[in-house]
Structure formats: C-alpha cells, structure tokens
C-alpha cells in the first residue's frame with residue numbers, strides 16, 4: 001500500500017528534520033507542510049521521484065497518467081552524460097477520458113510492452129500519478145506481471161503527486177531503487193575502493209569535474225545515483241565499500257537502507273565549494289581505509305587536495321578585483337548554500353542573505369555561521385521564502401548586485417534590471433569540484449560585469465530633466481562641411 | 487489554391503506516447519487568463535500540475551507568471567475539494583488583490599467529479615471579501631484535449647461570466663477580436679495596428695501583447711499587468727463586429743454572437759496572402775473605409791516576397807507538428823509556395839485539417855513526427871522537436887509552444903501582409919541554409935545527403 005510506504009518514509013530515523021520533530025508532527029509527515037491553498041509553490045511527489053530517477057540514462061521512464069504530468073514537463077533537465085539518450089524521450093500513457101472511465105491498467109501494460117519492443121531498455125521505470133491512483137490502477141501488480149511476462153525488470157515508482165512534496169517524492173524514488181533495483185545483480189569485478197555517490201544528479205555534466213579526482217586516487221565509482229548511471233550500475237551498487245550522500249536529505253533512506261541491508265557505511269558530503277570538496281575526498285579515503293583499502297590512500301589524497309586547492313585559489317584570485325565588494329543574494333532550495341557562501345566571501349563579495357527554505361536545522365546553523373564571515377563585517381540574513389514583490393523591492397533599492405537562484409525567480413531580478421545567475425537543475429554550467437568553483441566565479445564575473453547593466457539602467461531621455469539643449473547644434477556647426485556652408 | 491483530395495486525419499493507435507506534443511488543457515486556460523488585466527489563474531488540483539505549468543510558461547514567455555493552486559492533497563481529494571477552493575480564493579484575494587481569478591479544474595478534481603461551479607456559489611455567498619473579484623470557473627480535465635482546447639474553453643467562460651446577455655446599441659468604431667493561442671504577443675500588436683489603420687478600435691481577448699510582451703515595469707505587480715480590461719470585456723456587446731481567429735475560437739465567437747447579437751466573422755488564419763485579404767475585406771466593410779494605402783503597399787511587398795521566396799520552397803519537403811491552428815497557418819503558407827507536406831502531426835483531433843494538401847494528418851506525438859520526417863528538408867515544431875529532429879537527421883525550425891531555448895519568439899510576427907512577408911523570408915532562408923549546406927558539404931560520411939543536423943540561426947528576424 002502506498003500509504004504504508006509513505007508512513008515508513010516519514011519515519012525515516014536518519015532524517016535530521018524528522019529527528020527534530022515531536023511525535024505528533026512526525027505523523028503529519030513532510031507532506032502537509034507549506035501547502036496553503038492559494039499560496040503554494042513547488043512540485044509534487046511525482047516530480048520529486050522523477051527528478052531523482054530520471055538521470056538513470058538508459059531506462060525508459062514511463063509516466064502513467066494524463067498529459068499534465070509528463071506533457072508539461074519532459075526533457076527539462078540536462079544530464080551531461082554521453083551515451084544513452086533514452087531518458088530524455090518522454091514516455092507517457094497519456095490517459096484519455098475513456099481510459100479514466102475504464103481504468104488504465106491494460107493500457108499501461110501495453111505501453112510497457114511497446115516500450116520494451118521498440119526501445120529495448122535494460123529496464124522500465126513506471127511512475128504513478130494522481131488520476132490513475134485515484135481510480136485505483138494498481139501499478140505494482142501491472143509491473144510485476146510485466147516483469148514476469150516480458151522478461152525485463154519493470155520497476156513501480158509509486159509517488160503520485162498528491163501524496164506530498166517534491167522532497168517526499170525524492171525519497172519515494174530512492175525507496176523504489178532500494179526495494180526493486182539495488183542488489184539484483186552480482187558484478188564480477190568487485191574492488192576494495194568502490195564507492196557509490198548517492199543524490200548526485202550530475203547537473204550540466206558537472207560531475208566530470210569530480211570523477212577525474214577520484215580516478216587519480218584509484219577510487220572507482222560503482223554507481224552514481226542517479227546522475228550518469230546505467231541501470232546495471234545501480235543494480236550492483238550493493239557491492240560498494242562506502243556510500244557518499246551528496247544531497248543528503250533527498251535520498252537519506254537509500255543510504256540508511258543500504259547500510260542496514262548490506263552493511264555499507266555512509267557519510268554526508270558535498271562537492272560544492274573548495275573546502276567541502278576536500279573534506280569529502282578526505283572522508284572517502286579515510287572510510288575506504290577503514291574498510292580495508294591500502295593505507296597510503298590517505299597520504300595520496302592529502303597530496304592531491306593540497307595541489308588542487310592551491311591551484312583553485314590561485315585561479316580564483318584573478319577574479320577577486322572584479323568581484324570585490326559586490327553584493328550577492330543566494331536564493332536556492334537545493335544546493336548547499338554555505339559551501340558556496342564561503343567561496344563568494346573569499347572573493348571579497350558580501351553575501352547579503354541566503355535562503356534556507358528547504359534546509360534542515362543543521363543546514364541552517366551552518367548557513368548562519370557562514371554568513372557571519374562576510375569580510376565587509378556586515379552579517380548576512382537567513383531568509384525563508386521571499387515573496388516576489390519584496391524581492392523585486394530589494395533589487396530596486398540596490399540591496400543586491402546579483403542573485404544566484406533557480407529559473408523561476410529569474411525574471412524578478414531581470415525585471416528589476418539586476419544581474420542573475422542560474423544555480424539550479426536547469427543550468428548549463430557545472431559548479432562542482434575545484435574546477436566548478438572556478439567556473440562559478442568566472443561566470444559570475446561575466447554576468448555581474450556585463451556592460452549591459454549600465455545600458456539598461458539608463459533613464460529614457462524623456463524621463464530626464466533636460467539640461468542643455470544646444471550642444472547638438474554647436475557640434476554640427478563645428479564640422480568642416482557646416483563651416484563651409486556658412 | 488490547388489485542388490487536391492482531402493487528407494485523412496488519423497489517430498495513431500498506440501498505448502505509449504513518446505515525446506509528447508500535447509500540453510495540457512489547464513495550461514492553455516491559464517495562458518488565456520493571462521491575457522486579461524489584473525488576473526490570477528488558479529488550478530483546482532494538486533500543486534504539481536501548477537508547478538509544471540508555471541515553469542513551462544516562465545520558460546516560454548521569459549516573464550514572471552502569476553499562477554496558483556488549490557493544493558489538493560490525497561486526503562482532500564477523497565474528502566472533496568470545496569474547502570481548498572474556498573481557502574485558495576480567499577488567500578489569493580488577500581495576497582494579490584486580483585480583479586479576476588480564472589479557476590481551472592484539472593484531471594484530478596474532474597475524475598473525482600467535483601461540482602466546482604456549484605461549490606463556487608456557496609463559497610461566494612459566505613465570503614464577502616470575494617465580492618469585488620470576478621471568478622471565472624472553467625472545466626479543463628487534463629485527459630481531454632490540449633492547449634488550444636483549454637484556451638478556447640477559458641475564453642468562452644470569460645465571455646459567459648462577463649459579457650451581459652443583451653443586445654446593446656453598437657458603437658461606430660469598435661470591433662472585437664477573439665485571438666487564438668497560436669498568436670504571439672507580437673502578432674497581437676500587429677493586428678491592433680492593422681485595425682487602427684481602418685480607424686477602428688479593437689478589444690482583443692485574450693491580449694497577451696500587454697501582459698506577456700517582455701516589458702519592464704516600474705513596480706512589482708503580483709497579478710498580470712496589461713491585457714484586456716474587465717470593462718472592455720463587459721462592453722464587447724457594444725462592438726460593431728467580432729472577428730474570431732482560428733478554429734479553436736469558433737465556439738467563443740458563436741457564444742459572443744448569441745449573447746450580444748454582434749455578428750461574428752470566423753477567420754481560419756491571418757497568415758498568407760488570401761487570408762490577409764479576407765481580413766482586409768472584413769475590416770473595410772466594418773469601417774466603411776477603403777483599405778489604406780499603407781496596407782496596399784504591404785500587400786505588394788508580400789506578393790513580391792512570395793515570388794522571391796518560392797524558389798526555396800518549391801519541391802522542399804517539410805515536416806510540421808504543433809497545435810492544429812498553428813499547423814494550419816504554417817502548413818498552408820509553405821504548401822502555398824510549392825513545398826510538400828511530408829508529415830503533419832497534431833496532438834489532438836482536428837478534422838478541419840483534412841483540407842491540407844497532404845495525404846495524411848496524424849494525431850500523435852513527436853515520435854510519430856520523427857518516424858515520418860526522415861529525408862525531409864525542414865522540421866517545424868516546438869522546442870521539444872530538437873531530439874526528434876536530431877534523430878531524423880533534419881534541421882529544426884522552432885515554432886509553436888513551448889519555445890524555451892531561443893529568445894525573441896514572442897515578438898515574432900507571423901500575421902498580416904508584413905508578418906507573412908517576414909515569415910516567408912525567414913523560412914525561405916532556413917531552407918536556403920539547408921540547400922547550401924548540402925551543396926557545399928556534398929555527401930556526408932555515410933554517403934547520404936542531409937542526414938547531418940544543421941544548426942540554423944532562424945529565430946530572429948529583422
């Protein structure tokens with residue numbers, strides 16, 4: 001039953017948010033939070049599950065529902081993977097009125113069959129949505145029957161939108177992997193330095209800045225869940241030595257589940273920011289050594305960190321004179337803001353505030369401490385969600401020179417003629433690792449110092465008080481031709 | 487026009503839709519409501535539907551978009567959504583003070599069989615704070631129709647809610663225009679100018695030119711800014727005539743005519759010489775004035791442009807996909823200059839497309855388009871056509887909704903003599919790029935022609 005599964009996800013003991021809650025609050029779950037009719041924003045559970053799993057690039061992601069769910073959203077995320085493109089194609093049963101009246105299970109089965117015969121994927125992920133959930137389509141059974149008859153794994157992802165938020169959906173997606181995928185394949189090349197990276201979506205292919213670092217240390221990524229992964233990698237993920245949880249809250253249940261089921265220890269880390277990248281590498285090395293890898297891994301890791309950090313800071317120093325003193329508003333739900341805050345401050349920028357909408361208490365504490373480090377001495381603010389009108393006013397009043405946010409609030413900044421940079425899933429630049437931080441600073445320099453800002457802020461001639469009207473004529477009189485005519 | 491056998495309009499029978507061409511009806515309704523001044527569209531459904539639609543609209547129009555949700559949960563779906571509708575209306579009024587709220591149902595609430603319209607009466611009766619806001623309810627289940635249908639239903643609902651049922655004395659110089667969803671903000675501006683050339687004033691509903699044309703305001707307004715005003719809509723019965731543009735506006739045109747007695751002229755499109763000629767005839771009749779010199783000159787330019795362009799179109803094979811009325815406008819334009827319609831795909835049933843000069847019109851998705859597009863010279867489709875175009879190995883010209891990866895598409899003018907002229911040039915240039923690429927590169931590595939995707943720079947015209 002979907003309600004049982006949701007209840008178990010709500011009870012997630014390793015979720016910081018949950019630990020902080022009272023029993024009563026915990027029962028209410030994450031679903032009811034923040035959903036005020038007429039004042040809500042944000043995606044549904046299906047959205048969250050799809051985001052979490054879509055970067056599995058070689059499977060068919062089949063959305064069972066009317067057109068609203070997939071038709072309005074497919075192919076919006078770039079995973080930087082070369083290779084299979086099948087994840088980008090957008091598959092749906094596109095339920096019609098007749099299907100809704102008669103039930104959609106048969107159509108779903110046929111759709112699965114067609115997907116397998118036409119695209120031959122290693123697996124099909126089937127996503128439940130609100131309408132078929134309401135009419136009682138049982139996707140678990142359809143998937144089980146399809147797996148048996150068609151000979152390919154067909155994985156039910158039971159996260160219809162109305163059960164809750166995107167965040168809950170991330171977890172339900174991860175749960176589907178734990179229940180149906182991880183541990184279904186035994187690889188023949190298990191090594192002592194294999195790790196999984198969980199909650200890494202490889203936005204704009206940014207993981208490419210991290211993978212070579214690990215490679216240089218002889219660390220192999222068994223599965224990157226789910227950015228740039230293939231189905232078989234995830235199926236064999238239970239053989240890794242260590243799990244790193246990147247976006248920790250999103251898939252914490254997967255990390256904990258794998259620890260319980262397969263004894264794989266995990267830690268929470270991030271590849272955003274110089275310090276965080278180093279810390280993550282260090283932790284991976286330490287944990288692998290504890291699990292039996294050669295002890296020299298630790299020294300080699302330290303050497304790599306020292307070298308890379310020095311290179312990165314040197315490269316970033318170039319941008320400092322152009323960024324110093326500029327004011328930044330960080331408005332993000334996803335990226336761990338404090339690790340970015342540090343890099344910005346290092347550039348001499350003043351972080352006027354950061355949003356902690358979707359953060360845990362622990363995250364908030366870290367963000368707060370980070371904001372105290374503004375070199376200008378001014379303490380940045382922690383924001384919840386800022387209404388568009390208020391945000392617009394902040395820009396108009398010059399409280400920030402640039403906003404780093406997701407695409408949705410982009411136009412609030414632009415309408416106020418203020419610089420803006422994308423740091424969410426739809427962006428086209430990668431910001432992970434040492435190279436990513438340099439790239440972020442470089443992009444910020446390009447954006448904030450673009451001459452267009454001066455131009456677009458010029459008042460129209462009719463808005464200005466006329467000063468002197470004569471120079472035009474005087475100028476023309478000075479030209480030789482005009483002089484000759486006189 | 488050449489005479490040809492009617493095309494068959496066939497629905498592809500398949501359980502699996504791949505690379506959907508369809509966008510949902512509530513999204514179409516939301517777009518229409520955005521063409522009304524001071525409005526706030528509100529989806530009665532779960533929050534995810536709103537979030538998806540919002541993101542898509544923001545990315546297409548490159549504007550902040552007002553759109554809210556009644557935020558139905560699993561529990562409220564089972565218990566009934568009236569309370570959510572009530573709270574949402576009250577909250578929206580409190581936070582944004584809209585003049586109009588467009589309340590669109592979704593698949594979820596329609597499946598449950600909510601009586602949204604009945605509920606609304608009760609809600610209004612017990613919430614005096616809603617007295618000053620117009621609420622337009624419209625039933626748009628996601629499982630029925632697509633963007634054009636939602637748009638059409640919303641416009642009809644706006645008329646039914648706001649235009650009084652009475653025959654009013656008609657003003658001498660006002661015309662109503664019921665604009666289709668395939669018209670860009672640029673098109674609307676152009677049409678208003680054309681109408682003004684005849685000394686007429688237009689009430690255009692919906693009017694995206696005011697609200698989604700990329701202006702930069704001086705203050706932040708949480709609802710739409712610009713668009714048709716409520717007073718203009720209420721006064722539509724005073725107009726001398728109504729022009730409905732596109733098949734999906736037909737029903738709204740009829741509704742307006744029945745309510746007010748203002749005669750409606752149905753125009754299938756405003757792109758192409760013949761089509762614009764028809765518009766001129768109507769405007770000339772309504773205004774009692776001859777077609778102004780300026781427009782006569784533009785017609786001449788268009789005739790010349792068609793002749794200059796037709797060399798590129800003659801024999802060219804074109805694959806086209808989009809909402810039916812957009813497809814009709816583009817397809818008739820290109821086949822009118824000798825291009826072959828190699829593949830035509832629409833997301834929803836559209837019997838009127840049987841008049842196209844092609845063997846088959848497919849009701850399907852972009853996979854169907856890709857399957858039929860191989861070897862063609864140009865694919866015309868929304869931004870999602872990029873993968874299918876890549877797969878079929880053909881260049882891609884972006885048109886329709888959504889266009890998320892090019893700037894300026896909202897200012898593209900495709901109507902009137904001038905708009906048709908520029909569109910013909912743009913498309914002809916795209917085809918010439920293709921011919922040139924084939925000519926200079928010759929055979930590609932596989933020994934075939936035209937299977938190398940070519941990057942076109944065709945979005946912005948001068």
Ligand code: SF4
Pocket residue numbers: 044045046047065068069128129130131160161162531532533534535536538593594
């Ligand atoms: S809320 Fe439900 S119906 Fe709406 S997009 Fe999400 S899953 Fe689909």
